Amino acid sequence: xxxxxxxxxxxxxxxxxxxxxxxxxxxxxxxxxxxxxxxxxxxxxxxxxxxxxxxxxxxxxxxxxxxxxxxxxxxxxxxxxxxxxxxxxxxxxxxxxxxxxxxxxxxxxxxxxxxxxxxxxxxxxxxxxxxxxxxxxxxxxxxxxxxxxxxxxxxxxxxxxxxxxxxxxxxxxxxxxxxxxxxxxxxxxxxxxxxxxxxxxxxxxxxxxxxx
Numbered sequence: 001x002x003x004x005x006x007x008x009x010x011x012x013x014x015x016x017x018x019x020x021x022x023x024x025x026x027x028x029x030x031x032x033x034x035x036x037x038x039x040x041x042x043x044x045x046x047x048x049x050x051x052x053x054x055x056x057x058x059x060x061x062x063x064x065x066x067x068x069x070x071x072x073x074x075x076x077x078x079x080x081x082x083x084x085x086x087x088x089x090x091x092x093x094x095x096x097x098x099x100x101x102x103x104x105x106x107x108x109x110x111x112x113x114x115x116x117x118x119x120x121x122x123x124x125x126x127x128x129x130x131x132x133x134x135x136x137x138x139x140x141x142x143x144x145x146x147x148x149x150x151x152x153x154x155x156x157x158x159x160x161x162x163x164x165x166x167x168x169x170x171x172x173x174x175x176x177x178x179x180x181x182x183x184x185x186x187x188x189x190x191x192x193x194x195x196x197x198x199x200x201x202x203x204x205x206x207x208x209x210x211x212x
Contacts, residue, residue: 022047025081031091032102042102045109046081050074052116063119070112077105155197157186163196167205174201 025043034042053071057064085091089098160178164171174196177183183200187193 018047021078021082024085025078027085027091028081028094028098029102031094032099034102042105045106046074046077049109049112049116050078052113056116056119066115066119070116073108073112153199155184155186156199157188157195158198159188159193159195163198163201166198167201169205177201177204 022043025046026039029042030039050071053067053074056062056067057071084094084098089095158166160174161171164174167174174183178185178194178196182204183196186195186197188195
């Protein structure tokens, strides 16, 4: 309600100003020889052109220069009618130039309205997609390996003694490999027990130099 109370004076002032301007344009058209409904059509034409131009000015991403031209032209027509009816001109005997302007206004207003209607915002669907700068237009698709992927082999876990017996070394030798980190230690089935990979032990023994 507070918003409406602040807005009411503005609306009242706008209605009064529009009504006065509307009447002045009508009086000028009537004095220029436009009788009957034609005299009332002139203020409607001027005000509608001004509203259309202002709406186009407020629309984003559309040309504004033409809209400003038609807005200022309709504003000048409205302002000129207000001044003409203020006693500046003899309303009983208007100048020929003003009569010509009044007679030519419908064609001018029709042209302005047509241009404003057709200066629409371009549709995004009609815009061609633009490639990002610095990026290649076409990139070769990444090759995806085909066929089954071989699963990693599982370690063959055995005790120190079993590994030593299999590769032909002493038990303490395998234990030393594990302690020095040459082969990986795995947790055994019971608490505190250790297992090693027999494949690692075999590969390590194969790399050891053969004593003479």
